[in-house]
């Protein structure tokens with residue numbers, strides 16, 4: 706799954722974002738500003754922004770919208786969704802506590818998305834395994850796991 710293929714498929718315009726960990730989506734022009742995509746973290750944030758463009762609600766003040774965008778991403782990436790991406794999602798969503806996750810129901814919705822993502826990432830793609838997979842020579846071993854629908 707290449708970022709550029711997703712962009713072509715969904716007719717997103719792309720702009721380069723100089724800041725390394727910042728990505729934004731602009732609805733009116735369907736433009737995603739993204740830093741260069743070198744790995745799972747940048748890809749996770751990039752596709753998440755795409756999720757904002759493609760998910761139905763436009764109100765970014767609602768946590769639901771964030772959850773929808775991540776859900777959309779998981780669906781798009783399928784088996785490519787990784788432990789590193791899961792970790793990134795959890796970190797991003799936790800920044801909304803307590804400002805936008807106000808009720809117990811909000812918390813439950815968020816936990817449900819975490820569980821969904823963890824299940825999809827699978828044990829073989831957990832953060833620990835990914836870190837272990839980076840060998841002494843600095844080469845990342847890519848372990849492709851079996852997709853489960």
Ligand SMILES: [Zn+2]
Nearest residue numbers: 753757771774
């Ligand atoms: Zn978002």
